[in-house]
Amino acid sequence: MFLLPATDDAVTSVTAPLSAPVKVSFESAGRWFEALRLRRRHKHSLSHHSLQSSSSEESDNEEIEEEDNLILLQGLDPKEWKQQDHYAVLGISKLRYKATENQIKKAYKSMVLKHHPDKRKARGLKVGDGEDDYFTCITRAYEILGNKLKRRSYDSVDPQFDNDVPPADEESKKNFFKVFGPVFERNSRWSNRRTAPSLGTDSTSIEDVNRFYTFWYDFDSWREYSYLDEEEKEKGENREERRWIEKQNKAARQRLKKEETARIRQLVDNAYACDPRVIRYREEEKEKKEAQKRAKKEAARQKALEEERIKQEALDEERKKKEKEEEEAKAQAAIAKKEKEAQKRLLKKERKTLRTVAKDKNYFTDAEDEKVTNMADVDRLADQLSLLQLQTLNEAMAADEGSRAKEAFSEAVQELNKQIEEEKQRHLEALQKQSGGDNSQGSKKSWSEAEIQCMIKAVNLFPAGTKERWEVIANFIHQHVPTSNKNAKDVLHKAKELQKNDVFLKQNADKKAFENFEKNVKSANVQANPKEGVVSERFESVGEQQVREQGTNPAPWSPEEQKLLEQALKSYPASTADRWDRISECISTRSKKDCMKRYKELVEMVKAKKAAQDATTKKK
């Protein structure tokens, strides 16, 4: 096939796109399909696989450079094989530990071809006899390098390996990478792990640097020292000797291994101490920490300041607000005062006019009696009526003649009376309502008269301080009023209520109690045979009963009694005959003796109080 020469005006160009592809389903078999599938799956390019395979082949095909080592070989002493450089003997001293097995084999073969005694004889060269010929060195070298284990032990003590460890001084700090780079590189060959991390450069990230040092701190070396064994185990004549040799060798190996580990350790320590990256990193960390500390402090200070400020502001605001309010209140108060005064003045005036009008009209009557009542009414009207009402009334009275004025006046009086009446009524209602509300609020259970009485008795009977007072009282009520369903709580509640509702209620209750007593006595009289099993009820208070029976009431004085006593003392002065009899009559629950005793106590208490007061005033 030929291609035509280009015409003059022809240029490289694209004229049409490729037609759209079609999807075809292929059989999932064969290596081409597999290659295509994997490439597609891993999104590899077309050349990926071929590149990979070619790179693996490359290493094996390396050519070995021929080294001319004839002089070296001729100078060898076969008896000193242990000290010989086996790599140099095989002519691969440049490759050394990097030589592959194939390369060693190849080198050995070429050496054999060149230096075998038979070959040399054929070439007419001199050949040492038997063991003494240098060819034994070549075979010995291959014996060692060709065997994996033996080669490893030889490599371990490779005479060309530099065991040097750079010191951790200023010099190595300055040229860190130059000094330590090659050292780590050459030491990394002892690693059991294949890929030793590189020292990197100054810009290597701290993570990589850390990885590098962890690798070296946990360095796993294959270096071993069996090659240096002083005596060979096989040389021992008997078992004991062999064992002893073995032991010696082992100890020596261990010692050397320990030294090696220490050496590596030293190397890494030195490097770590000199590594500018590590130093930098440490400083950075330190700075970061300090910065953090500072930031924290700063933040705390800021916060405190801010809080102070807010507080101050709040205080200021409050103060301002208060001032403003006060001012407003003052102003309002002033206005209100003014208004009030004006109103007062007006009211006074109106009242005065009312009175003068009333006086002028001679209080609408001629009769002296009526005049007095009317005068009182006028006063009342003046006091009670509001400004507006007064004004209308005044107008009504002032404008018209006598009879009409009187009518207006009497009307106003009537209205006022009615109003007062209404007010009274309302007040009463409110009172009732309140008490009712209290009742329903305090205890949902209603208290019968008997129960209340019983309770009052019980309260007096069991003074404050009695053990479980309210339960005892409740029980007492139960005993005396079998239908009662009150518990301690109810009782407590009711007692408090009673206390609150002052003496009036109590007196009321007492009064009612007497009425009830009378009623009951009557009914008892009517009922000839009282029911059996009903416990006779007491209708006097416990105190009364005790006074009646024993002449004294041991219970402490209640405030009511105290009040009664004081009143009695006032109403019957010391000059009154039979003073104490009369006083005791006033207090039903106390005998004459009790009253006297109490009086004495009170006098003593007052005296003591006065003395104490005198003492304090004197002190001052």
Add this chain to the structure above:
Amino acid sequence: MAAFGVHFGTTSACLAVYKDGKTDVVANDLGDRTTPCVVAYTDLDQTVGAAAKQGSIRNTQNTISFVKRVLGRPWEDPVTQEYISKSPVKIENRNGGLVYVVDFKEKMIDATPVDVATAIYKQMKETANSHGDGDIHDSVLAVPSQFSEEQRKVFGECASKAGFSVLRTINEPVAALLAYDLGQMDNTLHCNVLVYRLGGDSTDVSIVQLQGGLYRILGNTCTQEVAGSKFTNVLADFLAQEFYKKYKLDIKESRRSVSKMRMATEVCKHTLSTLENAQVSIDSLHEGVDFHSSVSRARFESLCGNLVQKCVALIDDVCAKSNVSSSDIEKVIVCGGGAKPPFVQKAISDYLSNAEVFNTIPPDEVIAIGAAKQAAILTGNNDNELLIGENEIECLSKTVCIKGYDANKDPVLYPIFQEMTPFPARRQEVMNLSPQQTSMEMDICECTDVENPDTAKCLAKIVMKDLPEKACISVTFHLRSEGSLHVTCREETSQIVEQVTVDVCS
């Protein structure tokens, strides 16, 4: 590590191993290279293979064969129904699937097709174990191309149950191609291959298109009218007639006599594949009468003439199905146990006279060996699992070629990428210009018919001028995975470079 290929056929199974760079069939414990797919349940134990087949004369009711036909098929399937009607074993319907009811150790038990297939796979596994390479048996199964996903799945499950680690299931025709390494060494080969599998129970004929190292089944035809067993039947009928002529006794009266005759005929048939003459001698064939006869290959050939014609007719059938003319078929692979008789192979190769016939591998081992080779490709890969749609690859719809001129200055097309070349692809060509030529222009075209340069559609033109004399231009065609075509021309001595990118029509 050894990789195994398993071919589980209707009548027999074959196991091949790839080891140390070689593929070979693993012989079973009897030394046979194939194992009959027959499972027999007896009073004592369950037997698989030749022993079960031999015992079938006396134990017909409990000997299960041809299990592959119903494996993974529902009860309603016509294939299943036909199988049931012919089976000597009692078959029942359980939850839409069929179950063999067999007498095992004096108890009636149910054996599902899966159980039977697993038993056969287990036998194969034992054979594989004898190869002694640990417990991991990475293997590839070969199944007929017309198998449904369900059937493939059931097959794989049976093999897994038996202890094989199934890497993939591939189609039988493709396995046959792999066995002969067609397209494996050289992925530039582009041809149509006819795979003629003449099995024991059925015949599969497929046409596989090979291109760029990838396979595509273009068409496939399958029939039970022609099969190894039909040949046996023909021969057995002939012998029965002979027996009747001799002794006036009809063996069809006794089922056992028929079985005996079939067994003997099968051996005879196998012998005729290698020898010219075969002896048949059956003691006490029917009513205590012994039978002895000899059959020549020519006789057998003449008896089977009809069948052979049918065989050849199938080729026409598949060609029509896959739109390929029989002259376009360049290679033929003959496989399957039934293709052993030389006259069958001859008939096929005669019919496709211009095609190369591959028959060096024993036909009944071809597919197993192909599967083993596939297993060898896959083993060691981490991600063998085939994702859905992963075998669908975008391909060129038209052939990409360059337009050149022949000696008479008539335009000719030189194909670079054939149509159906999967993306990505790369190809390098070296163009030699005539000695004094210092410039050139190259048209890159696409076309459907390489023979007809006028129909080609020009895609791009590359022009190079000021070239040195005796210019040698290397041209790299790179069909990228996104579909664009990148062409680079480089003159070797002067390093003049000219390149162009043709985008794909979106």
